[in-house]
Amino acid sequence: MGVGCAILVLIAFSGLHQLLVTVPWLFVTLKILGGLYLFSMAVKIFRGANQPLIFGPEGQAEKIGFGKSFSVGLVTQLCNPKTVLVLAGIFAALMPRDIPGYFYWVLPALGLFIDTLWYTFVAFVLSSARPQRVYLRYKKSISRISGGVMALLGIKLIFTK
Numbered sequence: 559m560g561v562g563c564a565i566l567v568l569i570a571f572s573g574l575h576q577l578l579v580t581v582p583w584l585f586v587t588l589k590i591l592g593g594l595y596l597f598s599m600a601v602k603i604f605r606g607a608n609q610p611l612i613f614g615p616e617g618q619a620e621k622i623g624f625g626k627s628f629s630v631g632l633v634t635q636l637c638n639p640k641t642v643l644v645l646a647g648i649f650a651a652l653m654p655r656d657i658p659g660y661f662y663w664v665l666p667a668l669g670l671f672i673d674t675l676w677y678t679f680v681a682f683v684l685s686s687a688r689p690q691r692v693y694l695r696y697k698k699s700i701s702r703i704s705g706g707v708m709a710l711l712g713i714k715l716i717f718t719k
Contacts, residue, residue: 560674561628562635567669570645571653571662579655589715592646596712599644600705607701611694631677645669651715 577584622630635641653661683689693700 559631559635559677560670562632563641563673564666564670565636566641566645568662568666570642571649571665588646589651589718592651593712593714593716596644596708596715598712600707600709600712603701603705603708607698607705611697635673648711651711651718 579585684693
């Protein structure tokens, strides 16, 4: 998943940024659509705050090797259009117009690091019973805070020049 995120960051950042600088109306359109998409995600997260999560019994997962796990994660991430939209929206909201060259190396590495860290956390920490109980206890607050942050990013994207 992390490698897929790094690839998507590079694609969304390099080609998309150049296109948006060249075609200003496309930049404005993407800003508005990206902001609306982020805001709609925030609404879904907020609405889902009260929804219960159901975890399957432990030991039910099929054992697969590293190669298969890597390829399934990579293909899953690369085929997720939501990831590209979120990354493009975030970049449109937060990136300066003139981007330093080193960003083309730093941002994909940062995407790799953050995504890998997140999915490692989810896989190892949230797969055991005690962390699941703690998360479920605070799920409503976590979801509402996450939704609020996503909504603010969407609003910032729509209304900043």
